Amino acid sequence: EVQLVESGGGLVQPGGSLRLSCAASGFTVSSNYMSWVRQAPGKGLEWVSVIYSGGSTYYADSVKGRFTISRDNSKNTLYLQMNSLRAEDTAVYYCARTYDFWSGYWFDPWGQGTLVTVSS
């Protein structure tokens, strides 16, 4: 069964750092595109970052220079290192396997999410 399980969320002060993890089972992270998508409380979905199977990475303008996406092939795990956190980064963070074809761009499946709260 294909499954994604996020962890690492919590309460952090503004300016602080946090690393999220996303453990995958049923497929190989390094052979797929993988993304992070977030959702602020009561708000819509916002794409954060993607890492391609070849290792290329891309970021939303809102997190560029502060967040870093990476993976550990030996652990079949995706990460999101978040630095210089701001109140507006407060959200549930989801990881998702990502598909990018000429026919579109989609996410399936999604993990259950992990909540990051940035507050003093």
Added chain:
Amino acid sequence: SSELTQDPAVSVALGQTVRITCQGDSLRSYYASWYQQKPGQAPVLVIYGKNNRPSGIPDRFSGSSSGNTASLTITGAQAEDEADYYCNSRDSSGNLVVFGGGTKLTVL
């Protein structure tokens, strides 16, 4: 602000057909994908590509596209279809990804 625009809320009578739309310039070049999200749950992919349903998604869900508008149609809406629906696609530059603001579907 999102480059994909959705109506904030739509309602449909039980058993009737409802169309949820998503507008944006990037949709002239890329198909939209659609997700269903129920309260407290992660999003679930319901439509991708031209009009493809993942395994387990009922065939009452379908997708279409015309010009800068993509549509998700639910034919014979059920009570369990009440949820938030989001579209996504590449942005108009083709380099990044955008989501619509979401549509809250109420089944009456």
